[in-house]
């Protein structure tokens with residue numbers, strides 16, 4: 311079957327204004343959180359988005375979901391049978407209605423659940439906002455989705471504090487899925503959980519994807535977590551993509567020095583991995599004042615004069631493998 315795009319992002323920029331001090335302080339600069347990023351997510355696949363904290367991952371997810379306004383670029387949702395939809399044009403009621411197609415699984419299951427609502431009401435809320443059906447229809451739908459997320463009917467009457475981190479994350483997932491979305495952003499959805507609970511939640515997300523054909527943008531700072539669920543992986547650094555490839559290539563044949571550095575934190579399970587990872591030192595640069603040329607040059611052991619002066623092109627180095635590094639071939 312040929313791959314069909316669901317989400318298409320072209321030249322996306324999200325710049326946050328930095329204001330000067332005082333009540334009437336003017337704009338003194340911009341945080342370039344996302345600075346010209348393009349990619350496609352195909353129907354039914356998972357794109358993993360990885361990078362250190364502050365690289366711009368959450369901002370990419372929020373821009374697609376229209377939780378914030380992009381500064382520039384195009385965001386297209388390819389509807390089945392109904393043609394492409396320009397997400398940035400959606401406003402008011404049409405945006406509110408369209409939101410059922412795109413949902414977010416929150417980052418922190420402890421902070422994101424209202425402690426005064428029962429689990430039933432938490433999961434039902436998106437349907438109630440949409441005036442989706444009668445109370446009975448909503449109850450039936452909540453029970454069905456809770457069951458798919460391995461919560462039982464007993465759980466629905468309780469309050470979220472009664473649950474473990476893993477169970478709370480199931481509640482968050484049920485709430486995200488109840489409106490029947492096609493596209494789901496999972497933002498650090500397992501980062502707060504211990505390793506065995508992480509594995510349970512990742513398996514649940516993959517089972518649900520198999521059953522319902524969801525398309526995921528799976529965001530995490532941990533490459534080993536991303537690799538477990540992703541069809542392809544994009545690596546982000548200071549607002550830009552530096553590498554993008556099928557997961558296996560990212561893991562076994564990474565071409566960007568930053569990707570190699572991220573991999574140095576991942577335990578080696580396969581001796582056929584042919585590269586020398588190195589440890590990252592220093593801090594991620596401030597996106598309000600990004601380095602000249604290649605944004606990674608301040609931390610890259612291979613940086614030379616060209617890297618400092620010239621921003622590397624985003625280019626296909628191998629089939630379906632894109633990288634932004636002047637010296638990717640030489641470095642192997």
Ligand SMILES: Nc1ncnc2c1ncn2[C@@H]1O[C@H](COP(=O)(O)OP(=O)(O)O)[C@@H](O)[C@H]1O
Pocket residue numbers: 326341342343361362363364365366367368369370597
């Ligand atoms: N609303 C905002 N206003 C100003 N700066 C922001 C805002 N949201 C995020 N940023 C900045 O944008 C950069 C990217 O943030 P984010 O997308 O949250 O990164 P990540 O999810 O990769 O950790 C960071 O430097 C962050 O401080």
Ligand code: SF4
Pocket residue numbers: 566567568604605606607608610611612613614617622634635636637638
């Ligand atoms: S372009 Fe230069 S500084 Fe940037 S990653 Fe490649 S070698 Fe390192």
Ligand SMILES: [Mg+2]
Pocket residue numbers: 367368369497498
């Ligand atoms: Mg984030």
